[in-house]
Structures are given as structure tokens and as C-alpha cells.
Amino acid sequence: MPTVNYVSFDGQSTQLELAEGMTIMQGAVMNGVEGIEGECSGSCACATCHCYVDDAWLAKLPEMSENEDEMLDDTASERKPNSRLSCQIKATAELDGIVIHMPEEQE
Structure with missing residues (x-):
């Protein structure tokens, strides 16, 4: 299972293994990671799952x-x-180890 490294605005890191195909937003919400809200449940209709993808992973x-x-x-x-919106990024083997930084606020 791919690993996602969530880094909060204050620098605390949470590492989670997500099922292949699960979105970065779903993983955060289901595991209580603060900083990603996902109010629209991943339908790309809000921006409450906004994140900053570590530059090494953008390509x-x-x-x-x-x-x-x-x-x-x-x-x-x-x-x-x-x-990026974390609801639009799916966990895959290619993204194993991706680093996601949370913004200061979502709303």
C-alpha cells in the first residue's frame, strides 16, 4: 500500500498507508488528519482539501x-x-512516499 506523508502547517508529520486508488483527501479525513477537511466529499466542488505537494513529487x-x-x-x-486539491490525487505505487503539506487554513 502506498504511503503518504502529511505535514501539518506547524511541521508535525503523520505517515499513513492508503489503499491503492484512495484519494489523499479520503485518507486524511478517514484517519483524522487535521488540516484537510473535504467538505464536498471529494467531488471537486470546494477547496477545503487544498494542499501543497512537495516539489519533488509534482511531476x-x-x-x-x-x-x-x-x-x-x-x-x-x-x-x-x-x-493541488487532495481529492484529485489518488494513492498509487508511483506516489509511494509522497509528501503533502497542509496550508495554514482551509476556510
Whole structure:
């Protein structure tokens, strides 16, 4: 199972193994990781699962959809070049070890 490293805004790290195909957002919500809310349950209709993907992993992610790009314009924390919605990133063997940083706030 792929491992995801969630890093909170204050620097605390939580490492979780996720079932292949589960989204980064689902893993966080199901395991009580603070900093990712996922109010729309992963339908890409809000930006409460905004995260910053560690630069070393950006090239391995699927291309951002137009809808995700639009949702990222409404984030509570600063949108950065490595901003993504964690509901749009699925855990895969290729992403084993990915590092996800949480923004300061989601709402």
C-alpha cells in the first residue's frame, strides 16, 4: 500500500498507508488528519482539501483538470505553484512516499 506523508502547517508529520486508488483527501479525513477537511466529499466542488505537494513529487501527478484549477482560485490560504486539491490525487505505487503539506487554513 502506498504511503503518504502529511505535514501539518506547524511541521508535525503523520505517515499513513492508503489503499491503492484512495484519494489523499479520503485518507486524511478517514484517519483524522487535521488540516484537510473535504467538505464536498471529494467531488471537486470546494477547496477545503487544498494542499501543497512537495516539489519533488509534482511531476509524478496527473495533469490538473480545468475544474480543479478553478477551485484552487478560491482557497483560504495562498495558492502556490504546488497547490493541488487532495481529492484529485489518488494513492498509487508511483506516489509511494509522497509528501503533502497542509496550508495554514482551509476556510
